[in-house]
Amino acid sequence: MEPKRRAAKISIERFGKIIHLLRKRGPIPMATLKNELEISEASVKRDIEFLKNRFGCPIEWSATERGRGYVIRDDLAEGGRFELPGIWFSSAEILALLTMLHLLEGIQPGLLDDDVAPLRDRLRAMLTQGAVASPHIEERVKLIHFAPRAIEPEHFRRVAGAVLEGKRVALTYWNRDKQELTERVVSPQQMVHYRENWLLDAWCHQRNALRTFALEAIREITVLPTAAERVSRKDLRVHFESGYGIFAGPAKHRARIKFTAKRAQWVASERWHPDQTSVTTSDGDYILEIPYSNDQELLMDLLRHCPEVEVLDPPELREHLHAALCVAAEKNRPLTDH
Structure with missing residues (x-):
């Protein structure tokens, strides 16, 4: 275990012990807490401030008939009793979660506002109350979408609920x-x-x-x-997952596609299918082999790489690509001057 992780774990265990001691024996003076926890007075104060600021623990110094020292005021806690959160996060983990929530919101804006917003606000509060200032994740991570189709948020929630339940x-x-x-x-x-x-x-x-x-x-x-x-x-x-893209069903064909060396700089890093195979030729061309059942979506992807792509096999896929290019060329003839 790395030193920072070990220290974080010890602190978490110590927080639990502080809560247990105060609840069982409070009020507890500083000297007793130092001895029980085997740490310095500065560390005790730091732990107490962390519990109060980050988790809202109602710890107070009190002088009562039972003695003078620190107590937990459960009557001030939400729900009538303070409990430590069941899940602990470091500042780095909170930042990672906030980034994930931002990415999730970016996938379909507005769909999860009611469900995600409270969690996002709680995470931001935990971060700002700790030692790290909360950055505006949305200003640091940008998602650019292209042509997503709008769906009804309530339809999404019902479908998601039905899937999970x-x-x-x-x-x-x-x-x-x-x-x-x-x-x-x-x-x-x-x-x-x-x-x-x-x-x-x-x-x-x-x-x-x-x-x-x-x-x-x-x-x-x-x-x-x-x-x-x-x-x-x-x-x-x-x-x-056997066919290509969204078209389901067992793969009936296997395509061999050659990309020019220029286009290979991008395509060679792409994953077109889980069962794809590829080879780079001596002149830098990239030959990709992928299974498919229906060529409709595959043709759309090949067209966006023209003229840097050539279908080597099967012949019918090559013919379909040629036919699509001919139709496109005919429809996009240069306009004649009138």
Whole structure:
């Protein structure tokens, strides 16, 4: 254990002992506390100030018939009795948590305000009452989003609650392909944040199969009292992670894609699929192999790398990319002067 961590642990144990002594034998004079804790008077005072300022412990010096010394005024504590928090954080850990909360808020602004704001305020208070000043995390960590689709905050909360509590939900869902509203009863399995948007992987009781639902396409949602039907983690991984991107199902094809040496400076550091393989050629080109079941999303990703990319295999993927480029070129011919 590192020296700082060891010292922090000893202090935490000492705080508990101080609370125990004051509650059991108070009032306790300084001399007794020094002897019981085997520390200096300055350390005792520092610990007491830390307990008062950081945790709101109602410790006071008191002169009563029982004696003169330090006591805990439980009548001044919230709830009628002071208790040390069950979880302890160092200043570095509090900063890390505040950063995580800021990142979480940045994923979907406003969705978790009611739930996260009290925790964030408490952490900031703990930090500022300690030895470290609280920085404005939002001024130090910046998230830049691109085209996230808006969802109803209440829909998010209900879906999240159903996932965590293991409850079925009834959905009124907008099917974009068929351009119609559908009614579904589903057993939520997991929420997925994918490319700036929230998705729900669930067992659909109408289709008797796993399906993915976009949260922004949910029009109405009711959490049902019925327990959700559970799908094993192994089956979820096989179904949702075998193909490429959001398209589920077993991978039927394997693509071989070559990026130029110029583009390889970025692509070589990217993870396109858990089962990808790659090699860098002698001239610096980067050849990536990935499995896929449906090429729709893969084509979109390849198009954004054109003209620095070439599909080597399979032929049908190369043909689809060529066709998409031809259509795009036709639609974007230079405008003629009139």
